[in-house]
Amino acid sequence: MNIVVPMAGMGKRLRPHTLTTPKPLIPIAGRPIVHWLVHDIVEVCEEKVENIGFVIGPNFGKQVEAQLLNIAKELGAQGHIFYQEEALGTAHAIYCAEPLLNDKVIVAFADTLFKAQFKLDAGKDAIIWVQKVADPSAFGVVKLNEEDQIVDFVEKPKEFVSDLAIIGIYYFKNGKALNQEIKNLIDQDIKDSGEYQLTRVLKTLQQKGTGFYPGRVEEWLDCGNKIATVETHRIYLEFIKHLPLESSSSNKDNTVIIPPVYIGENVNIKNSVVGPYVSIGDNTEVSESRIQNSIIQKDNIIKNANLANSMLGNFVTFEGRATDLSVGDYNTILNGG
Template sequence: MNIIVPMAGMGKRMRPHTLTVPKPLVPIAGKPIVQRLVEDIAKVCGGDIDTIGFVIGKHFGEEVEAHLLTVAKSVGGVGKIFYQEEALGTAHAIYCAKQALVGNVIVAFADTLFKADFQLDVEQDGIIWVQKVEDPSAFGVVQLGEDNVIREFIEKPKTFVSDLAIIGIYYFKDGEHLRKEIEHIIDNNLKDSGEYQLTRVLEAMKRQGVKFYPGEVEEWLDCGNKNATVNTNKRYLEYIRDDKLVDDSVRLINSIVIPPCYIGKDVKITNSVIGPYVSIGKKTDIADSRIDNTIIQNESVIRKANITGSMFGSHSVYDGKARNLSVGDYNRIEE
């Protein structure tokens, strides 16, 4: 099984947290979004992972590339880096990793996480991960036939046709067929809204007899903006609450941690109440604070804070009082 993870986007909706770190490397419960995604896909696959192709921008840098290769190795795969120099649509992003479009392929866009209770049936032609949503007009949806085969893909329907939204993860039994169809739309400059879209490719494959089935997930977790990411962190901590989440090196001085919380290496917490649903990165120092439902990244300093539903980047400093914050890397706030 090969996995392709397009992740070259700028993550503008997540600023300031994506000014120094690509969005897929923002941590959720102590691990980057992309690592959580790859691990969860590996569980659903149930088989061997061969190549994991990460489609990134060249500006991401060597440190990010090295980290992605480590992520691939952690699930038994071989990581490869591919570059998308210009944002030309979802199909174009996948095609940037055309060398990995061989055999069984999963494509997973790195701005969403999921929880699923099904095993991937690799004998099916294709599987589209979906979840029921209350307002399908904001999503691409699938319409099913009586045989549970996907009959139609509809982008942001104005009238109700289905409540099964596509979450951005796809399985293809024949990666070469997918590559051929993407090549066709690029060679013939077949664009939708100025871009090469995967939906057009799926429709073409369906007309040629490929049968796509839905893979319905239990929960779809968005990481598109600060509030959604904080909520996803909360949900993940609930999922893994029985794991060991507090490192042995953590120093608690006259403080209480209300689980579930993730607390990384060499964190110091003094005269504070932390939790529930807080993730704290390594070497962070917190004092005289009450914090819940918040993500704090590495090597930050928090003083006299009363915060909830917030997000702090690495190397940030906060000294004051507030309830809802979005503080980027290296920022300093004093009140």
């Protein structure tokens, strides 16, 4: 079993954080978004995942590449880095990882998280992760027949077709067939809205006999922008609150922690109330502050702050008052200004 993770996008809706950190590497509860994504896919697989390929932009840098390879290693797989030089569509992004499209493969676009109770039935031809949504007109959806088999894929239907939205994770039993259909699409230069789209490949595979089935998830969590990411962080901390979340090297002096809270290595918190639903990254100093429902990344200094529903990047110095912040890396904010 292989996993391919296309993640070459710029993450513009999550700026300023993605100016210095690719969106899938923004931390949720102490781990990058992409780590939790791949971790949860491995959890639903009954077969061993041998290879994990990350499709990134050419300018992500060696530090990002090393971090991604380490994520694969932590999950017991061999990591691979592939490059998408141009944003030419979802099918093209997958094709960049062609060496891994040779057997059973899961494709997971790295801007979403999920929770599922099912185990992947690797004997089926293909499975598409879906969730029931209130407004299907905003999503690509699948239409089912009476045998619970997918019979159609419809992008942002104007009239009701189905309320099962595609969340961006796909399993293919025959990776070689997927690879060949994408190659055909690119060789024949068949584009939709100027890009090579996966939806067209799915329809072609289906016409040639591939059976598609839904994999229903309990939670589908978006990390598209700051508001969505903070909310996803809150829900995900609920998922993992049974795990040890406070580092033994952290220090708390005259401080109240309201769980669930993640506290990283060498964090010092003094005269503060932290939680619920807070993550504080490594080497951060917090004093005389009240923080709730927020993501604080690494190497920050926070003093006299009142933070809620906020995201702070790395190497931020913040002193003052605020209620709702989104601050990128290497910023200094004094007196809330």
